[in-house]
Amino acid sequence: MKRLALAAALVLLAALPFWAGGSFYINIASQILLYAIFALGLNVLVGYGGLVSLGHAGLFGIAAYSAARLLAAGHGHLAAIAGALTLALLAAALFAALALRGTGIGFVMITLAIGQIVWGVAYRWISITNGDNGITVGSRPQLFGLSLAAPARFYWATLLVFLVALASMQMLVASPFGASLRGTRDQPRRMAALGYHVWMIRFLAFLFSGFWSGIAGLLFLYYNQFVSPQAVALTASAEVLLMVISGGSGTLLGPVVGAGLVVVVKNVASAYIERWNFVLGAIFVAIVIFMPEGLVPGVVGLWRRATARTPSRDLVGVVEPGKEAGR
């Protein structure tokens, strides 16, 4: 049953350019997928590591900017992509080394500050980043000899990367490393007492998260063929965090649903009202207050409660294992 649903979803996704009706919708689907990759990357830290980053647009932007610079300097796509990912990983290592000086709120504040540095550099270091005008990229790369210029082609390439990202997340979550990462989230002291290197686990998770943020940044660059300081602003970091949290952090599908929600609302809202930021803020506030665990777990919970046959099953669900004192 589950496999059947999965296969059906895959077919639907792969055939999207044929039923979506126009390149506008195909492009929106590409945007959803690339932001879903970004949100999945952030979710590794937020959902499984319990570390909330408000500076991830910095990593996303570093990848996009470095690729754009390398392309502008005349390098090929392959060199640009490899160079950009290397730089994004180095930046992630540096970010992690600094941000992991704190946990909880300290981590949030440090990542926010680092994210703002990246923004400041993008905005002010005009000789490198071209400031507010941004950098334009002439062409999209080719994949297996096929040009990605057409919306449908680009969508399929993005879908491919997205599926790889999703599979890698599934593997990470199921792996012993994923289990130890969740352990450091719930019981850091107990994990340390058990001999796990808590810092190193978090550091590696940060690198993994940074890698996929960088990939998403590259897709963003090639999708828009343009990057500007807007991409690294605090708003961008907040948006992707909203995707993770609105969908449900710490779940595999949550960030994907969240990315869909935010991209669709953003496109719909911007078509009717210019106050997108207000809507973003309002969604943030509403979700935190009314559905703190996110849409996917929230809806699943509602569904379970609605379909529960006997009230006793409800009672069993109330006692959550692992929620003991001592965090």
Place this chain on the structure above:
Amino acid sequence: MSLWLVLAVNSITFGGLLFLLAAGFSLIFGLMRIPNLTHGSFFMLGGYLAASLIEWGLGFWPAAVLSGLLVAAFGGVIERLILRRLAGAELAQVLVTLGLSFMVADVCLKIWTGDPVRIDTPAGLRGATAVGGLVFPTYRLAISLVAVAFAVALWALLDRTRLGAMIRAGVDDPEMARVAGIRVSHLFTIVFCLGAWLAGFAGVIGGPILSVYPGLDQEMLPLALVVVILGGTGSLVGSLAGGFVVGFLYNFGQAMFPQLAYVVLFLPMLLVLVVRPQGLFGRPAV
């Protein structure tokens, strides 16, 4: 007057503004453990409200105090209606304050449009004053004096009054303070309003120098963060020292390395984080 002296005066002025902004942030964080990401919005909102009040015929200083009070009332509403429900859920509080800051920014953009709004320097403080053979812009001197006066007043409030003792008790150990009969939840509201008032007031008196424009909130918030990270949370001296350090770094950085001003600004913070994560004047976490 030489360039260096001008820069130094500007740095001290800006440092004073940052102190006012960061002191509130630091107090709120120290007591309530909330990194209040609407703090930059309070600063901007204060400036905008005062500009409108002045346009309606109010004097500069009454407008500054009143607009600070309006911002404080707004802060009180946020604390009572929203943050109160989320007590203990730090992450939720971060997200809510961030969401609110976006909403405030957008409402301000709608009301006051995208053009910068200027606040005129109050009549008595225009021009320059000679002190010891050197000539300084009077208004900047006035801001520095106001900042020092506020620092002394805040110190007196925290160190010499019953309310201050209660706040310090709340910062040190909220559970114990509750047991001792202090209504910590009242303190939360008071401190949040006080912090909001300081930020709003700073936004007004900063108006003649910075003017008020969209994005000012997101420009000031990281600066307040840096001040607090440098100085240590919950420490008044830390906010004062951090404010002036950041004021100097910001002005000299912009004059000497205009393209890297942000890097110059944040590097010391990163250094402090690595060497002394609790901040220069903060106490190590338990």
